[in-house]
Amino acid sequence: MKYFLLFFILISQISFASNTKQIIQVLDQLHLSASKADGDRYFSLFSAKAVFIGTAPDETWSIQDFKDFALPYFNKGTGWTYIPRDRHIYFSESNQTAWFDEMLDNEKYGETRGTGVLVYTKEGWKISQYHLTLPIPNSLTKTVVQLIRESTN
Numbered sequence: 001m002k003y004f005l006l007f008f009i010l011i012s013q014i015s016f017a018s019n020t021k022q023i024i025q026v027l028d029q030l031h032l033s034a035s036k037a038d039g040d041r042y043f044s045l046f047s048a049k050a051v052f053i054g055t056a057p058d059e060t061w062s063i064q065d066f067k068d069f070a071l072p073y074f075n076k077g078t079g080w081t082y083i084p085r086d087r088h089i090y091f092s093e094s095n096q097t098a099w100f101d102e103m104l105d106n107e108k109y110g111e112t113r114g115t116g117v118l119v120y121t122k123e124g125w126k127i128s129q130y131h132l133t134l135p136i137p138n139s140l141t142k143t144v145v146q147l148i149r150e151s152t153n
Helices: 002-035 039-044 063-075 138-152
Strands: 046-053 060-062 083-091 097-106 110-121 124-133
Touching (some): 002 039, 002 083, 002 097, 039 063, 046 063, 060 063
Antiparallel strands (some): 097 110, 110 124
């Protein structure tokens, strides 16, 4: 019984490490494909019913709507470069769903944050939701809120 338990723990750790590595590869490919304006590769990383949430209040896109928006830019060779760091990945008990957060560096926007959800499919891990945000230091929140209120009036 003791050996069975040790074997089970070992297999679980191997599975966890493998899933983590696969998700890191998907997320790294997402950022690399966007940077290279490779729309085919970029959108192949999303599930069919995925959602992309951008930084603006009205930017909640179905993956098809986001593809319709982004592909003309990609087709002209225009992508976007976000360099990931400080990534954290978490799994559901079934290991069929994972969620993550990552800090990203971007030349235009500076420090940003990506969060999202991946689901395990017969094609492997697919992004089901990606959310790009601009983290605001607490000390600036009141000022930013006031600027947003002023811009919407």
